[in-house]
């Protein structure tokens with residue numbers, strides 16, 4: 704169970720809604736993933752333009768929590784404007800803060816992310832900032848009072864998986880709010896790895912929408928997430944540098 708602020712979710716998977724081959728495939732992938740939280744870029748959704756196609760219309764919205772994100776914002780002020788737009792449309796008071804500082808890598812701007820998070824907390828939002836895997840920044844965000852931290856595994860849409868597992872594990876170790884690994888996940892193994900490190904959840908988009916078969920991949924990431932979480936709860940064996948025989952050697956005939 705994943706708890707963010709005062710809300711609980713059975714699934715620990717958060718799914719993005721961009722770049723699917725068709726609404727039909729997207730709808731089935733979302734169903735198969737068993738996610739309960741869908742994130743979407745407010746600026747890219749036709750939420751105020753009724754004549755334009757909108758994926759959210761395809762869904763039974765009672766089944767999902769919508770997590771608008773501020774993708775496209777380059778400053779804290781822009782992010783706050785986008786968040787207020789989402790709130791005005793009655794979608795949700797949770798917001799994923801995404802303030803991009805570099806257009807080539809799409810890495811977040813730490814200063815503007817911190818500033819936007821502070822402003823949105825003051826406005827009463829439930830704030831989930833997308834951050835780099837910077838341990839100190841994650842702590843500063845937590846100290847502000849954000850409701851979860853979302854460090855990137857690697858650049859958005861890169862599919863490179865977890866580049867710095869040590870930083871992620873430091874963030875997980877220090878954090879008292881949920882840690883959701885967000886962005887750069889490429890395949891089910893990355894999802895399982897994030898969960899084995901002790902993440903509370905994973906947010907991904909392109910790994911599913913960009914797969915040859917997004918519906919199958921949605922199932923695969925769901926199982927990987929469950930396997931990784933179970934592995935984390937089970938507690939992995941101690942790693943050693945040298946071989947240790949798997950069968951007991953004491954009391955063997957001829958020993």
Ligand SMILES: CC(=O)[C@@H](O)[C@H](O)COP(=O)(O)O
Pocket residue numbers: 718719720721742743772774801833858859860861862885886887888906907908909910
């Ligand atoms: C949809 C969304 O919120 C993205 O900005 C997110 O970071 C996912 O990135 P990937 O597409 O790399 O999974």
